Amino acid sequence: MGKIEWSMWANEQALVSSAVALLGGILAVAGQFKYWQLGAYAIAVSLLVAILEYPRGKRQKGHTVERKFQFCFTAVVRQGRLLTRNYFVRFVFYLVISVACCFHLSTLLGGLCFMIxxxxxxVAAIKGEEWIPVEPVEDSSGPAVIPEPRKPPPRKPPPSPSNQL
Incomplete structure (x- = not known):
């Protein structure tokens, strides 16, 4: 049985948590509920999390399937160095941002998702995983050259003597 890469699961969970918190925040702000400011906080935090989590990290084994337009956000996450690459820092970050989301009913589900x-x-930090950017593969073979054909193209058969009459 293969080793589980917890960071891949956490990455997907964080994106879903971001979407849930965003919807709860929009509901709180649009409804002008009491403490709607927590909804505005949830919107801001969910957009920050979406930017942080959109680029997938490189897998330890196998091929990493990149998301569309991932390279733009990879540059942002790469500049964060220790704050964005270390999963223990992300553990503390998600734990801290989930607390404020749990004080309002419309953002409670997003806060619980952030806790998960x-x-x-x-778990990913304990297992020793770290975010590594997916670098584009440079093709150093040069331009593709089509080799010249070895045989001539097929021709019509020569006319038979019976058809010449």
Whole structure:
């Protein structure tokens, strides 16, 4: 049985948590509920999490399937160095941002999802995983050259003597 890469699961969980918190925040702000400011906080945090988690990290084994337009966000995450690459820092980050989301009913589900994401990142940190950017593969073979054909193309058969009359 293969080794589980917890960071891949945590990455997907964080994106879903971000979407849930965003919807709850929009509901809180649009409804002008009491403490709607927590909804605005949830919107801001969910957009930050979406930017942080959109680029997938490189897998330890096998091929990594990149997301569309991932390279733009990879540059942002790469500049964060220790704060964005270390999964223990992400564990603490998600735990801290989940607390404020749990004080409002419309953002409670997003906060609980962030807590679950935090636990998954803790497991990934304990297992020694780290975010590594997916670098584009450079093709150093040069331009593709089509070799010249070895045989001539097929021709019509020569006319038979019976058809010449």
């Amino acid at each position: 994401t935090s636990v998954i990142y803790m």
